[in-house]
Amino acid sequence: MGALRALAAGVLVLALASGCHDASNSANKTAGDGSSTSAPPGGTASRPGDDAWRIPDRLVARPNELAGYADHVSVRSGEPFRLFVTSPEHAFTVRAFRIGWYGGAGAKLIWTSPEIPGPTQPQPILTKDRMVTAINWSPTTTVQTRDWPAGSYLLLLRASNGKETYVPIVIRSGSARGAVLIVSGVNTDQAYNGWGGYDLYVGAHKHSHDQRSLMVTFDRPYGYNPARGVLHDNLPLVQLAERSGVPLAYATSVDLQADPGLLNGARAIVFGGHDEYWSLPMRQAVTRARDAGTNLAFLGANSIYRRIRYAADPHGPNRIIVDYKDAGLDPIHNAPDTTVNWRQNPYPNPENSLVGMLYECHPAKGAFTVRDPNFFLFAGTGAKAGSAYPGLVGNEADRAYPIAGTPADLQVVAHSPTTCDKRHTFSDATYYTAKSGAGVFATGTIEWVRALQGPDPEYGVGPASVAFAQKVTLNLFTALAAGPMGRTHPAIGNLAAVHDLATTATGTGGPIGQSPGPSSD
Structure with a gap:
């Protein structure tokens, strides 16, 4: 099933899933500056939407047919941004769709451009660090965002021949105070973006890790199947969050470094299905x-695995992601922000101290298996000890280990037998409470958010798994918005009863505190 067609089906399944709380009459509000809101009056849950945001597979433009990028990953409502577009066609239009519930439509049309001449831009530049950049393109149009509500947006570009593509952008909130902040993982989206033949994994000769980019930039379009990360790892989460009726705020990975004050007073921060690439200031914030x-919620796996830095270019700060993945290659080779995996030398700081557990492996496949049916987020699901939900574990997974940095009160609420590259291991879902009272929940699987959009035969995700994931996620949003979860739901540590393995030898994520080696996960 095509990715875009699957999303269309997922919105309908979400409306019909019997296991989910129905918040269609709730007045969802999006946090803005202070106590103001920037959501449409009455919220988005029951407001009508527009089906036209979905691109049929037959109309998806290839990169040489239509492509574009924005000079910001996020702006505040009222701030302009520029689009850089290339197309052999004589004209194109832009429509801005805000992702939300909108009565099941999944998005709403906010703005439509007039017809814009379609320029052909020069070939992109390949730098000495094997970074492909379209910084040499000329701006095509400037978009004004006056009165655009904060949220996650897809700009749908349509050429005069009918071909279409997306440019994602976030209208970020001025403050997350009193709200649940949803973070769009744009760093990871860009790391896997192969537009121009290079990304942080491979170069012009595919499967050649040695020829990978050492830096990637936001100043280029996304490749074929554009906005992949938004569609799979963020969009289903945003739609369900807006249906839940809790106060929401929006930002990107970049904003966590550029504006850490945005987090002050937030009820919770939620990360989507795949948020792998983090800078040191992001993690500190x-x-x-x-x-x-x-509160924190990691609704994926492989979070905080790669340590990166940002660099500036002529379009502004934080436009380039630096990731040598090797201290020997990085000019800053012995510092807390040397670009290696977070668990590697120098200055190893594995992700378990924040997420609660470690990245385990890829490719993973298994059924999400409940260990503690009394866990408060499982309420109303009908789950029992040993209940298994096929397809929810994949294609990357995390696992808890009793090692340094793991929270002492870590509660393993699901312990799922998992096959990973023909090896047997486990994928865990965990919860712990910080001294501040904050609760931290992690699903330990990338497939969780993708399952929110509906059944996925490719991964064996059926209706029961979808209903379970949706209900747990709706419970989660309610709990996150109520304040520090640990004050009403303190974690009950049980890791010692689940694991006695003190190494990470079963996974492909690598050991703690060693020098980096080749990695393609």
Whole structure:
């Protein structure tokens, strides 16, 4: 099933899933500056939407047919941004769709451009660091965002021949105070973006890790199947969050570094299905928020695995992601922000101290298996000890280990037998409470958010798994918005009863505190 067609089906399944709380009459509000809201009056849950945001598979433009990028990953409502577009066609239009529930439509049309001449831009530049950049393109149009509500947006570009593509952008909230902040993982989206033949994994000769980019930039379009990360790892989460009726705020990975004050007073911070690439200031900002009482939710796997830096270019700060993945290659080779995996030398700081567990392996496949049916987020699901939900574990997974940095009160609420590259291991879902009272929940699987959009035969995700994931996620949003979860739901540590393995030898994520080696996960 094509990715875009699957999303269309997923919105309908979400409306019909019997296991989910129905918040269609709730007045969802999006946090803005202070106590103001920037959501449409009455919220988005029951407001009508527009089906035209979905691109049929037959109309998806190839990169040489239509492509574009924005000079910001996020802006505040009222701030302009520029689009850089290339097309052999004589004209194109832009429509801005805000992702939300909108009565099941999944998005709403906010703005439509007039017809714009379609320029052909020069070939992109390949730098000495094997970074493909379209910084040499000329701006095509400037988009004004006056009165656009904060949220996650897809700009749908349509050429005069009918071909279409997306440019994602976030209208970020001025403040997350009193709200649940949803973070769009744009760093990871860009790391896997192969437009121009290079990304942080491979180069012009595919499967050649040695020829990978050492830096990637936001100043280029996304490749074929554009906005892949938004569609799979963020969009289903945003739609369900807006249906839940809790106060929401929006930002991107970049904003966690550029504006850490945005997190002050947030009820919670939620990360989507795949948020792998983190800078040191990002992690410091989120850790401070947790220690001030802000709940965290990691609804994926492989979070905080790669340590990156940002660099500036002529379009502004934080436009380039630097990731040598090797201290020997990085000019800053012995510092807390040397670009290696977070668990590697120098200055190893594995992700388990914040997420609760470690990245385990890829490719993973298994059934999400409940260990503690009394866990408060499982309420109303009908789950029992040993209940298994096929397809929810994949294609990357995390696992809890009793090692340094793992929270002492870590509660393993699901312990799922998993096959990973023909090896047997486990994928865990965990919960712990910080001294501040903040609660931290992690699903331990990338497939969780993708399952929110509906059944996925490719991964064996059926209706029962979808209903379970949706209900747990709706319970989660309600709990996150109520304040520090640990004050009403303190974690009950049980890791010692689940695991006695003190190494990471079963996984492909690598050991702690060693020098980096080749990695393609």
